[in-house]
Structure formats: structure tokens, C-alpha cells
Amino acid sequence: MQHSTPTQPLTPRAGEQRLGSRLAAIAAGQEFPTEVHPELARETISLAIENFSLFYGEKQALFHIAMGVPQGKVTALIGPSGCGKSTLLRSVNRINDLLDIVRTEGDIKLNGTSIYAPEVDVIELRKRMGMVFQKPNPFPMSIYENVIYPLRIDGETNKRVLDEICERSLRGAALWDEVKDRLHESALSLSGGQQQRLCIARAIAAEPEVLLMDEPCSALDPIATQHIENLIDDLRGSYTILMVTHNMQQAARISDYVAFLYLGRLLEYGPTTTIFQNPHVPDTLDYVTGRFG
Amino acid sequence: MNPLAAQPQQTPPTLRTRGGAPAVLTARAEPILWLTGAALTACLAMIGLLLGLIAWNGWITFWPRPVMRVQTPDGARMGEVTRQERYRPVTEAETVTNRLVRRRLLRTGNYELSGTHFHWISDEEIVPDSETHPEWAIVVERLAWGRFYGTPTEFRVENRPVAAEPAAVWNAFERYHSEVRARWRARRALEKDDIGHVNAALERERLRLREIELRAGPQSAPYREAAAHYAEIEQNLQKEFQRIRAEIESLDRENARFTIVLTTAEGRAQTLPLADIVRAYPANRLSFRDRVRIYLARWVEFLTDEPREANSEGGVWPAIFGTVVMTLLMALVVAPFGVLAALYLREYARAGPMVSAVRIAINNLAGVPSIVFGVFGLGFFSYTVGARIDQLFYAAKLPNPTFGTGGVLWASMTLALLTLPVVIVATEEALAAVPSSMREGSYACGASKWQTIRRIVLPRAMPGVMTGMILAMARGAGEVAPLMLVGAVKLAPELPVDKSFPFIHLERSFMHLGFHIYDLGFQSQNSEASKPMVFTTTLLLIAIILLLNLAGVRIRQRLRQKFVGSVF
Numbered sequence: 001m002q003h004s005t006p007t008q009p010l011t012p013r014a015g016e017q018r019l020g021s022r023l024a025a026i027a028a029g030q031e032f033p034t035e036v037h038p039e040l041a042r043e044t045i046s047l048a049i050e051n052f053s054l055f056y057g058e059k060q061a062l063f064h065i066a067m068g069v070p071q072g073k074v075t076a077l078i079g080p081s082g083c084g085k086s087t088l089l090r091s092v093n094r095i096n097d098l099l100d101i102v103r104t105e106g107d108i109k110l111n112g113t114s115i116y117a118p119e120v121d122v123i124e125l126r127k128r129m130g131m132v133f134q135k136p137n138p139f140p141m142s143i144y145e146n147v148i149y150p151l152r153i154d155g156e157t158n159k160r161v162l163d164e165i166c167e168r169s170l171r172g173a174a175l176w177d178e179v180k181d182r183l184h185e186s187a188l189s190l191s192g193g194q195q196q197r198l199c200i201a202r203a204i205a206a207e208p209e210v211l212l213m214d215e216p217c218s219a220l221d222p223i224a225t226q227h228i229e230n231l232i233d234d235l236r237g238s239y240t241i242l243m244v245t246h247n248m249q250q251a252a253r254i255s256d257y258v259a260f261l262y263l264g265r266l267l268e269y270g271p272t273t274t275i276f277q278n279p280h281v282p283d284t285l286d287y288v289t290g291r292f293g
Numbered sequence: 294m295n296p297l298a299a300q301p302q303q304t305p306p307t308l309r310t311r312g313g314a315p316a317v318l319t320a321r322a323e324p325i326l327w328l329t330g331a332a333l334t335a336c337l338a339m340i341g342l343l344l345g346l347i348a349w350n351g352w353i354t355f356w357p358r359p360v361m362r363v364q365t366p367d368g369a370r371m372g373e374v375t376r377q378e379r380y381r382p383v384t385e386a387e388t389v390t391n392r393l394v395r396r397r398l399l400r401t402g403n404y405e406l407s408g409t410h411f412h413w414i415s416d417e418e419i420v421p422d423s424e425t426h427p428e429w430a431i432v433v434e435r436l437a438w439g440r441f442y443g444t445p446t447e448f449r450v451e452n453r454p455v456a457a458e459p460a461a462v463w464n465a466f467e468r469y470h471s472e473v474r475a476r477w478r479a480r481r482a483l484e485k486d487d488i489g490h491v492n493a494a495l496e497r498e499r500l501r502l503r504e505i506e507l508r509a510g511p512q513s514a515p516y517r518e519a520a521a522h523y524a525e526i527e528q529n530l531q532k533e534f535q536r537i538r539a540e541i542e543s544l545d546r547e548n549a550r551f552t553i554v555l556t557t558a559e560g561r562a563q564t565l566p567l568a569d570i571v572r573a574y575p576a577n578r579l580s581f582r583d584r585v586r587i588y589l590a591r592w593v594e595f596l597t598d599e600p601r602e603a604n605s606e607g608g609v610w611p612a613i614f615g616t617v618v619m620t621l622l623m624a625l626v627v628a629p630f631g632v633l634a635a636l637y638l639r640e641y642a643r644a645g646p647m648v649s650a651v652r653i654a655i656n657n658l659a660g661v662p663s664i665v666f667g668v669f670g671l672g673f674f675s676y677t678v679g680a681r682i683d684q685l686f687y688a689a690k691l692p693n694p695t696f697g698t699g700g701v702l703w704a705s706m707t708l709a710l711l712t713l714p715v716v717i718v719a720t721e722e723a724l725a726a727v728p729s730s731m732r733e734g735s736y737a738c739g740a741s742k743w744q745t746i747r748r749i750v751l752p753r754a755m756p757g758v759m760t761g762m763i764l765a766m767a768r769g770a771g772e773v774a775p776l777m778l779v780g781a782v783k784l785a786p787e788l789p790v791d792k793s794f795p796f797i798h799l800e801r802s803f804m805h806l807g808f809h810i811y812d813l814g815f816q817s818q819n820s821e822a823s824k825p826m827v828f829t830t831t832l833l834l835i836a837i838i839l840l841l842n843l844a845g846v847r848i849r850q851r852l853r854q855k856f857v858g859s860v861f
Contacts, residue, residue: 093737095733095736095737098732098733098736100643123739123740123741124739125739126736126737126738126739127738127739129737130737130738131733131734131737133730133733133734133737135730137728137730137731137733137734139731139734139735139748139749140731140749140752140753140855140856140857141748141752149735149738149740149748150738150739150740152748153738153739153740153741153744153748154739186855188857199734202734202738203737203738206738206739212737
């Protein structure tokens with residue numbers, strides 16, 4: 001990949017003078033090719049996003065996103081509010097489809113199979129991915145039933161299989177020791193951090209190929225956040241993780257790759273250390289160092 | 294000190310300092326506070342007054358009151374004071390007087406002698422100093438003819454007097470009455486259950502014969518065979534019937550031996566068979582505990598017994614049972630329909646003018662006068678669906694309708710229709726309130742739409758659905774007008790659920806407390822006597838609705854704890 005062409009000079013606005021001018025140029029309607037770092041070429045790509053655009057009615061929210069999410073790595077999506085991080089994440093398992101007004105172009109491929117091809121069974125597709133949401137959303141049932149929910153809806157009734165998967169998933173989500181004695185109590189009795197780990201256990205119960213996380217710590221206190229971050233660190237390698245985060249330190253701590261989105265465009269995508277210390281696009285540095293956003 | 298108040302000169306004229314009167318009234322909180330507060334107080338006062346009136350009048354109905362005896366120019370009167378008022382007497386000399394005189398309504402009973410249950414006694418017509426409370430005045434509640442007031446003068450066994458003094462007569466009465474009542478109850482059970490059983494068996498055989506006749510024709514061999522069989526069975530049942538009758542007669546003969554003679558205030562002696570007496574007590578000799586005992590016994594009778602004397606006496610058990618069965622049946626019918634309809638409207642239908650129109654129509658359905666639902670229920674359920682069912686399954690019984698007339702099933706379905714909008718609206722609101730994070734979580738696990746609805750959305754919406762059910766039951770249990778058309782009747786001693794096969798008789802007409810209140814209040818021949826019963830029955834109906842609602846609230850609380858919790 002190459003460096004992009006320099007931007008045209010623009011009239012600087014108050015307060016933005018120090019900022020890299022590419023963001024202002026995008027806001028003004030200019031397009032830039034994505035800055036993808038060469039390290040990514042060496043990775044095995046699990047989730048390939050190919051020239052993907054998304055519209056809410058007339059309004060375009062994502063512009064020709066092209067990125068490969070490497071297998072077994074943690075990839076973080078960062079960017080200011082409203083830049084389309086969550087939209088992109090929710091496009092991967094087609095949760096956005098629930099809104100009637102959403103229209104897409106391009107495609108996303110999960111280990112080679114198309115997600116947006118017309119013949120795809122969305123329900124089968126979603127079973128190959130797990131998703132963790134911003135707010136913990138345990139279902140109104142017992143802890144046990146929450147974890148095995150993906151199997152229940154698949155019609156699995158073998159008690160031994162269910163017990164086994166429940167234990168494995170809860171261990172995987174570092175929650176087993178805390179809840180093993182009260183598996184049949186309501187999941188709503190857990191604390192916020194525990195609930196989120198329960199949601200992660202639920203997400204990994206069906207052994208998904210990809211784990212999607214939409215700001216999984218934003219509703220949690222620092223200690224619970226610490227737990228989740230440790231957990232994500234443990235899950236690295238076994239799962240391909242794509243997560244959205246608002247927290248730069250978090251992205252720096254736990255992700256292998258970082259993608260910076262701005263106004264629906266993917267600006268820069270590369271290894272975490274490079275993005276945070278020596279990005280190719282000056283605007284990225286502005287953002288990650290907090291001078292903007 | 295307020296700094297602004299200290300410098301009035303610098304304050305712009307439109308702004309006032311704190312504590313000063315603002316330019317406009319509505320800018321101040323107090324008048325609106327007073328207005329809203331007063332409105333709430335007025336509402337609460339009216340509701341409290343209504344409930345208080347019902348509760349007080351309902352509670353005191355069964356309290357045994359003392360018996361008063363007075364002498365008037367028309368003769369002596371004895372009875373219980375039921376109420377009193379002040380009036381301006383009109384005499385021949387003066388057409389308008391300004392004197393206010395008290396008059397009291399005396400329940401004097403003895404209808405077979407006097408032709409009336411009540412007498413107004415004005416203070417002016419009482420012979421001076423004639424007002425007494427005779428020690429041995431007895432109040433008798435009977436199976437027929439209303440109450441009897443008199444003093445005991447003789448107790449007879451097989452027409453031989455065994456006691457003549459009031460105290461002795463009363464002792465004899467107390468000794469024999471319970472055993473006579475026990476025999477009377479046994480007799481009634483025989484009449485109702487055993488004879489009812491024989492009749493039901495006979496009817497069953499007759500229907501079987503009639504079916505064969507309809508199928509094979511009256512000249513066919515199978516019919517003749519069946520007819521012979523029927524004649525045999527009929528003879529056997531007839532024998533059984535005779536046996537039961539003989540048993541009843543022997544009980545009657547035994548009971549007829551005991552009679553009590555009471556003398557009225559006017560001195561006429563009346564012989565009363567002990568078997569006809571439900572309860573009797575010397576009203577002026579009662580201690581407080583005796584009164585409480587009689588009061589409670591009357592409540593027990595009211596709650597557990599059948600009505601007698603055109604519903605103005607006795608109990609309302611069949612009406613309680615009918616009300617509860619009908620309300621529960623209605624809830625059973627309305628819940629699935631309402632929830633399914635709301636599910637389609639909220640989860641499946643694409644929002645648009647069509648869905649809006651359906652919603653408006655449903656809301657308007659709630660405003661249709663309930664009698665219209667009654668007419669619809671009668672025309673559609675009874676006369677169309679019911680008549681069809683009769684033709685298909687109960688042809689042998691025709692022309693007597695089985696389902697082709699009002700019954701508890703049709704009444705429940707009519708009320709279900711009436712309360713459907715409430716349930717649909719409440720369920721829709723509950724569904725809309727399920728957080729989208731729940732649905733998304735389920736979809737993200739690979740659940741289909743129906744799996745998400747069944748496993749996540751519906752359980753979560755259940756408390757809201759219960760709210761709808763509570764409102765529906767409150768409305769349904771208190772409704773009377775449509776019931777008059779589709780199955781509620783004045784007297785239906787046969788309950789919709791009983792011991793005879795097939796145990797649940799949904800085609801039967803039933804008694805309903807709401808209709809009972811109407812019947813007591815406006816259809817009774819002895820309206821003075823049934824007036825207190827109106828209050829008591831109303832109190833009971835309110836209590837039952839309250840109980841049903843409390844049950845609903847409890848279920849809702851459980852569901853809420855289970856499915857909603859304290860989460861976000």
C-alpha cells in the first residue's frame with residue numbers, strides 16, 4: 001500500500017489549524033483511499049469486508065469500506081461518535097437488517113462465504129458469529145439458560161451436551177467460579193460486569209468463527225472493565241475478534257490492529273503500535289492523542 | 294436578604310423579586326396546585342363516599358336488631374325498626390303543617406296474616422307509653438312467606454302440647470330444631486341429587502332412544518328393540534324414584550310431628566312447622582355474643598347457600614360461583630386472542646395506514662355500548678353458532694336448545710369480545726416496551742423471529758399482558774347488560790360445574806352477582822326487604838372483583854421479578 005497524495009490546502013477554521021487537514025477535506029466532500037498498513041498482508045483474513053457501503057434511507061452511513069479482519073486477532077474499530085463503527089460492526093451479522101430502511105452495497109465474506117448474497121440464510125449466518133453489546137443484555141431467564149440459549153434455539157436437548165457447553169463457555173468467559181453454585185438463578189441477579197461476561201459466554205457458546213463486540217465495557221465500572229479486558233486477552237487466538245471502542249487506552253492495551261473510521265470512511269488501518277505511535281496519516285495521530293474527537 | 298430586593302430600582306419592571314406577586318396568576322404555582330389538589334380531593338371524596346355507603350350498609354344488613362312492640366289505633370304492631378325519617382303530617386284541619394314528626398318503618402312480617410311485610414309507624418299514632426321490647430319476642434326466618442314475629446306460646450309434638458311457657462317452649466325449640474333441620478337437609482339432598490340423578494339417567498335413555506328413532510326411523514327393528522329396552526329401564530328408574538319419594542315422605546312425616554305456636558302482637562296464634570324455620574331467635578334476650586353468632590351465621594348462609602324467597606333471602610352461592618367461573622372463562626378466552634392479535638399488530642404487520650386504521654377500530658371497539666355486544670352474542674353465538682352445534686351434536690334433544698340459547702360459555706365469549714380491546718392495547722404497549730437490546734441479543738444468537746418472540750419478547754411482556762388481563766377482568770366481572778341477553782338468569786340452582794357427567798356444563802345458564810343486584814333492586818316484590826341485600830351483594834361483588842384483581846397483581850409481581858428484574 002502507498003501513501004496517499006497530499007491534500008489540497010484548505011482555509012483553516014478556528015481551532016482546527018493544528019489538525020491534519022484530511023478530516024476537514026473529507027467533511028468538505030473529498031474522498032481518500034484507505035491507508036492500509038503492509039503488515040496486514042501477512043495475516044490470514046477471516047472476515048473480508050469488500051467495498052461495503054450502507055445507507056439509512058437516503059443518508060449514506062458507510063462509504064466503500066474495504067478491510068480484512070485477521071484470524072485469531074483482536075481488531076479494534078475507533079473513531080469519533082457517529083463515524084459508523086457500530087454500523088459497520090452490526091453489518092457483519094446483519095443485525096442492521098432489522099431496520100426496514102437499511103440498504104447495502106458491496107459484500108462481506110466470512111471465511112470465503114458471502115454474507116450479503118441473496119441466497120444466504122441470515123439465521124444460519126448469525127449462528128457462525130457471536131455478538132456482545134454495549135449494555136449487558138442477559139435474557140430474562142436463568143444463568144444456565146442464558147448461556148445455552150444459542151443451542152436451545154437450535155433444538156439441542158441433550159442435557160449432558162448442554163451442561164458441558166455451559167461449563168465450557170462460562171469458564172471461557174471467566175465466570176464459572178463465580179456462578180457455578182447458582183446456575184439456575186436469574187441472570188438478572190448478577191452484577192453489571194458479571195452480566196457482560198455472561199453475554200460473552202453466551203456469544204461463545206455456539207463456537208462462533210467471529211466475535212463481534214460493540215463497546216463491551218462502556219457501561220461498566222473500571223474493575224469490571226479490567227475483567228473483560230483480561231477476558232478478551234484470553235480469547236485472543238481462539239477467536240477472531242472485531243470490537244468497537246471509544247476508549248483509546250483500551251484499544252492500545254488489547255487490540256492487535258486498529259481501524260480508524262471518520263464520517264463513514266475507513267481512514268487508516270494497521271497494527272496497534274504503529275497506529276498509536278507512528279501513524280501514516282497525521283489526522284490519525286491527532287485523534288488517538290486526543291487533539292481531536 | 295435577597296440582593297435583588299435590596300435594589301428595587303435596578304429591577305426591570307416586568308420581573309418581580311422573590312416573594313412579590315408576579316404579573317400573571319398562572320405564573321404562580323399555588324392556584325394550579327390548589328385546583329389540581331381540589332379536583333383530586335373531590336374525586337377521592339366521591340369514591341370514598343360511595344364505597345363507604347356500600348360497605349356500611351352491606352355490613353349491617355345481617356346484624357340482629359331488637360324487636361319493638363307498639364300499640365296504635367289500628368292495633369298492636371311488633372317488628373324490627375329498619376329505618377326512620379321525619380315528615381310533615383297532613384291532617385283534615387290543616388293542609389300544610391310545619392311540625393316535623395318522626396315515623397319509623399317497622400318490619401312486621403307475618404305476611405300470611407297481614408298481607409304486608411312492613412308498616413310505617415308515626416310517633417303521633419302510638420298510644421302513649423305503649424312502646425315496649427317484649428322479652429320473648431321471637432324473630433323467625435322461614436323458607437317461605439318471609440319473617441314471622443311473635444311470642445312462643447306452645448310447642449307441640451304430634452299435636453300434643455309439650456310446653457306452654459315461653460321459656461319452656463323456647464327450650465323445646467332449641468332441642469328439636471337442629472335435628473329437624475338435619476332431616477330437612479337430608480330430604481333436600483335426596484330431592485336434588487338422587488331424584489336429579491334418576492331424572493338425568495331417564496333423560497339420557499330417552500335421548501338415546503330418540504337418536505335411534507332419528508337414525509333408523511320409528512318403524513325399524515332397532516328402534517322397537519330400543520323402545521322395549523327403554524320401557525324396561527324406565528320401569529326400573531320409576532321404582533327407584535318411588536323408593537326415594539317414600540324416603541322423602543318418611544322424613545317429612547317425621548318432621549311434621551314438630552310444630553311451634555307463636556302468638557302475634559294482635560293476639561292471633563299461628564302454628565309453624567319446625568321444618569319451615571331456617572333460623573329463629575329471641576331478639577330482645579340476645580347477648581352481644583349471641584348477636585355476633587347470628588350475624589356470622591347469616592354471613593355463612595349468604596355466602597354458601599342458595600337463594601330463597603325470590604332471591605331476597607338466603608344465600609348467593611350460585612351467583613358467586615357463576616360470576617367467578619364466567620370471569621375466569623372469559624380471561625381464558627380473551628388472553629390468547631388478545632395476545633396473538635397484538636403480536637401480529639406489533640411484531641409482524643408493516644406499519645402503515647392499514648395498521649393505524651385497525652388500531653383506531655380496536656380502540657373504538659372499547660367504546661361500543663356493552664348491550665350491543667350482548668345483542669351480538671345472542672345473535673351470533675347463541676342463535677347461529679349454538680343452533681348449528683345443536684343440529685350437529687344435540688339433534689335428539691331438539692326442539693329444546695342445548696347450546697342454542699344463553700349459557701355461561703356464550704356469556705364468557707361475549708365478554709371476551711367486549712374486553713378484547715383492553716387486552717390488545719395493553720399487550721401492544723408491553724411489547725413495545727421490550728428493550729430492543731433484548732431482541733438484538735436474541736437475533737445475534739441466531740434465533741428466528743418467532744423464537745425471539747416466544748422465548749424473549751413474550752416472557753418479558755407478560756407483566757404488561759397481566760395488567761391488561763386485570764383491567765379486562767375488572768370490567769368483565771362488573772358487566773351486567775350483555776349478560777342479561779346471553780345467559781345470566783334470576784335463578785339457576787344448577788351450577789355450571791357439578792358432580793354429574795361431564796362435570797363441566799358450559800351450556801347452562803348461570804347466576805351472576807351483577808344481575809342479582811339488578812334483580813333484587815328492581816324486580817323484587819318485597820323491595821324493602823331486599824334493599825339491604827342489594828348493598829350486601831354489591832359489597833360482595835366489589836370484594837370478589839378486588840380478590841380477582843389482587844390475584845392478577847400477585848401474578849404480575851411474580852412475572853416481573855422473574856422476567857424484568859431490576860436490570861437497566
